[in-house]
Amino acid sequence: MHYVYEETNSLDDRCYTTFGLTPEILMEHAGLALAHAVKKKLTCKKSALFVCGMGNNGADGIVAARLLHGAYNVSLYLPFKIKSELAKLQLERAKKVGVIVVDELIDADIYVDALFGAGLNRPLDDLTCKLLETLNAKQGYKIACDIPSGILSDLTLSSVIFQANETVTMGALKLALLNDNVKDAIGDIKVANLGISRNQYETPSSLFLLHKSDLRLPFRIKKNANKGTFGHVAIVQGSKEGAARLAGMGAFHFGAGLVTLIGEKPKKLPIYLMNSETLPKNANVIVAGMGLEMPFDEVALKTLLLSNTLPLVIDASLSQHPLLCEIIASQKPLVLTPHPKEFSSILELTCKEKVSVEAIQANRFAYAKRFSLAFPHVVLVLKGANTIIAHNGELFINTYGTPALAKGGSGDVMSGMIGALIAQGYTPKDAAISGSLAHALVSRKFTCNNFALTPIDICKGLKWL
Ligand SMILES: NC(=O)C1=CN([C@@H]2O[C@H](COP(=O)(O)OP(=O)(O)OC[C@H]3O[C@@H](n4cnc5c(N)ncnc54)[C@H](O)[C@@H]3O)[C@@H](O)[C@H]2O)[C@@H](O)CC1
Ligand SMILES: Nc1ncnc2c1ncn2[C@@H]1O[C@H](COP(=O)(O)OP(=O)(O)O)[C@@H](O)[C@H]1O
Ligand SMILES: [K+]
Known part of the structure; x- marks a missing residue:
């Protein structure tokens, strides 16, 4: 960098x-x-x-x-x-x-x-x-x-x-x-x-431009290993089932040993993803928010997220819900992955600051830095054309993303990928940096027309990074 x-x-x-x-x-x-x-x-x-x-x-x-x-x-x-x-x-x-x-x-x-x-x-x-x-x-x-x-x-x-x-x-x-x-x-x-x-x-x-060489892929070095060695990602399913499924695929393709979607058994599920009504005992990270439409059972979700010490990756609707304040207050290891509109809600919920998306986009760095200093235990991944990873006043800027990623579902995949790295032992900050870099660099690997890339291609492309 x-x-x-x-x-x-x-x-x-x-x-x-x-x-x-x-x-x-x-x-x-x-x-x-x-x-x-x-x-x-x-x-x-x-x-x-x-x-x-x-x-x-x-x-x-x-x-x-x-x-x-x-x-x-x-x-x-x-x-x-x-x-x-x-x-x-x-x-x-x-x-x-x-x-x-x-x-x-x-x-x-x-x-x-x-x-x-x-x-x-x-x-x-x-x-x-x-x-x-x-x-x-x-x-x-x-x-x-x-x-x-x-x-x-x-x-x-x-x-x-x-x-x-x-x-x-x-x-x-x-x-x-x-x-x-x-x-x-x-x-x-x-x-x-x-x-x-x-x-x-x-x-x-305290500002860094990320380079390809900063990407740490979760290669499996240890030979005496089993699926449990590579962690278990639990993904909270919402009413829009596809979102959690994409996050689950992102997690599995990025090396997690096991991935379980929590909630009712979905109609369709890739065969390698598991489903459970409750949090699996050996889960070591929870990813939540994608596909979660309001209203949802807040009490059950709060128990699921906060009655344990597991790190969290929080995306989408949960960035806009008051439960986020309790999640942050819990001091659990936490990665937030908002796009600018969701970040605007986060600022309103947590800092009581009403900032428009336009104002955020005009100076994303200043808002990301201020938020990260206010909540130094949180890793913020502010998505965009140039994604910013902010932690305790430090900003890591990823400029590798391409417009091929501008599609519903690609953010869900990235949250799953970050969850997978945490499950495999990365710190939340390192997981956010390598997850964001891998997500962006995959979009450059495809030589197809750039309008045609799908979130599933992102998952598949990880094998060639
Ligand atoms: N030691 C140095 O100062 C070095 C300077 N370098 C070059 O110098 C540049 C900076 O030079 P300057 O500070 O002279 O500034 P610029 O050459 O960027 O701008 C010239 C002047 O325009 C005026 N100005 C500002 N906004 C204006 C506007 N809207 N309409 C009309 N005028 C406006 C300002 O008074 C400014 O001094 C750097 O970007 C770099 O290219 C490089 O040579 C490296 C060394
Ligand atoms: N023009 C672009 N250039 C680079 N990356 C982009 C661009 N547009 C979108 N992305 C990336 O695609 C992802 C989109 O995520 P998001 O907006 O949350 O979509 P979704 O919620 O549908 O999954 C983010 O990682 C973002 O950084
Ligand atoms: K110039």
Whole structure:
């Protein structure tokens, strides 16, 4: 996993004060990384246009244009009067080496957005939005310098954002690139070294971007084993039977030795899933909430969930029921797996905070972090295009999910998978991280049309991870 930062100015400052680097050294490296990314897409016949703003983001673009000029067909477009001293200096240098400055948005094969970066602290005005719209409408490969213009430093968005195929971000990963609402605008992210290795540039952070290598699959190492070795997942069945069945399949396919659905005998049940009216004695985790329609027998459910010490995975309707407060108050090991609407209910129930889904989605990180600090024993899996696993103030961000997962039932499967890992001895936090990663990575394994993936495919795909 890699650290992620709300802001990187303090990391730049540390380079100056601790390592004796200068803003110019950092900028030369930022420009070099940007030039490198442009060069990869430029053949001798192709052209690149650097659209540069008035600040240091623009200055990075000017440096990159200077580095490429002579060997490649590049030009600069500067729609605003240059403000920053460094940008003025870089422009002077670029002109001295003969970089062409054009006075309109000309056609090119590659467009570089170096208009605004980390300094964008208020929404763009109409004129700039129009400029971005025109730029977005152009054919060609699009590269954003540091952050696509239009994403503000506080994670709010302008009405238009540069739509990048690729973002070359300076020094370290920024949280602003990882919110759900910019997933379509950032393209692939590359992190540029700024004259010092990334390890040295970075300081510890409580925010992490998960990597494939963080996935720990529940391989069976022990040879002298039996089904009991791999745990028993109990899944509470609701009136919508299919949901618990999918969770059960997710659990079984992800290595649980035994899986029992608790409730009336369902009409259809995969042959490997068991059914019981009561909690099996050897169950070691309970998964509940999916398919549970109100009203349900609250007293019976409360007894089932709270009259034992088993860890819980709570999903769907239970996120919206007052019983959740008692579950949290019980201090049992607990994983919550809400989507944003369910998380809105959780916040209202537990923090007495009415927060709309839109407000949550605008800054998922802040709400997830606040909740996890308020309830440090709870692991929150806030689902979305980029799922967040929050625990005691730490956020782990999983960006591997794809829209193939946007289908009824895929969340049920993931809750079952997390239950399976807890049953096999993972801590709730590790189970949430590996369960979420496996769920997302499976969606990338299928080469079928992405509209066709089903929750059952997710279960089946686990065997190929
Ligand atoms: N040492 C440094 O400072 C480094 C800076 N770097 C680059 O510098 C960028 C940050 O540069 P700046 O701080 O100059 O900021 P930007 O270049 O992102 O923005 C320029 C200026 O625009 C103004 N502004 C903010 N919102 C606006 C709006 N809605 N409409 C019009 N103007 C607005 C602000 O006053 C800001 O200073 C980074 O994103 C990165 O690309 C890199 O070169 C690495 C080193
Ligand atoms: N666009 C997307 N990109 C990545 N993952 C997605 C996307 N849409 C949905 N998902 C994932 O699919 C799952 C959907 O879960 P959920 O909304 O609870 O569905 P259900 O309750 O029907 O099972 C979540 O894990 C979510 O992160
Ligand atoms: K930019």
